[in-house]
Amino acid sequence: MHIDxxxxxxxxxxxxxxxxxxxxxxxxxxxxxxxxxxxxxxxxRSLLPLHLFLRTLLEQPSLSSCLALISSLPGLASTCxxxxxDPTGAMGIEAAPxxxxxxxxxxxxxxxxxxxxxxEVIRDxxxxxxLWEDSPARLRVVGERIEGMKGxxxxxxxxxxLSDRSIGTKGICRxxxxxxxxxxxxxCITMNCTAKRGEVKCGRPDEDGAVIKLEF
Numbered sequence: 001m002h003i004d005x006x007x008x009x010x011x012x013x014x015x016x017x018x019x020x021x022x023x024x025x026x027x028x029x030x031x032x033x034x035x036x037x038x039x040x041x042x043x044x045r046s047l048l049p050l051h052l053f054l055r056t057l058l059e060q061p062s063l064s065s066c067l068a069l070i071s072s073l074p075g076l077a078s079t080c081x082x083x084x085x086d087p088t089g090a091m092g093i094e095a096a097p098x099x100x101x102x103x104x105x106x107x108x109x110x111x112x113x114x115x116x117x118x119x120e121v122i123r124d125x126x127x128x129x130x131l132w133e134d135s136p137a138r139l140r141v142v143g144e145r146i147e148g149m150k151g152x153x154x155x156x157x158x159x160x161x162l163s164d165r166s167i168g169t170k171g172i173c174r175x176x177x178x179x180x181x182x183x184x185x186x187x188c189i190t191m192n193c194t195a196k197r198g199e200v201k202c203g204r205p206d207e208d209g210a211v212i213k214l215e216f
């Protein structure tokens with residue numbers, strides 16, 4: 001979806017489903033957001049819903065503005081992890097009705113995440129459910145692959161990580177639809193905050209599929 005600039009609200013482009021007004025993408029200032037689903041028993045309908053929060057983040061001019069917004073909120077209606085980045089840096093945000101946990105870049109300068117909480121307080125107070133048992137293994141592989149880049153991170157390198165099948169059908173590049181209850185990777189997205197451009201690869205990242213450019 002592409003939304004033009006309106007007043008002080010920036011132009012933005014993001015991947016979403018019909019009827020959802022904010023999800024994974026970037027704005028004209030180079031503010032980028034991605035999303036990891038995390039299942040839990042927590043739900044507070046009085047708090048800001050996840051997708052409205054993502055849209056509000058995409059309306060911000062910088063990472064610092066996003067962090068100021070987060071500091072003003074008690075939590076979100078449901079649980080998730082959101083990665084926020086701009087040309088100045090990145091921050092992982094674990095969110096729940098009980099509050100937020102901020103995940104700073106590690107020794108490699110990267111923030112990595114899959115589908116389970118890393119912050120113990122958020123995990124324990126939100127009633128997190130380990131729906132994806134392979135999530136810790138995927139996080140380990142991502143970390144190993146990023147460390148192997150030796151600080152040289154590129155669009156091609158990230159796509160290569162997202163194509164990893166080293167731990168089987170339930171790996172990073174998921175191809176488990178042969179199982180009736182399985183799931184597949186539907187798309188992957190890479191975004192360059194500094195260059196203000198991105199690319200959405202439809203389907204599995206290591207197979208044929210349409211490529212959609214995100215540029216400002």
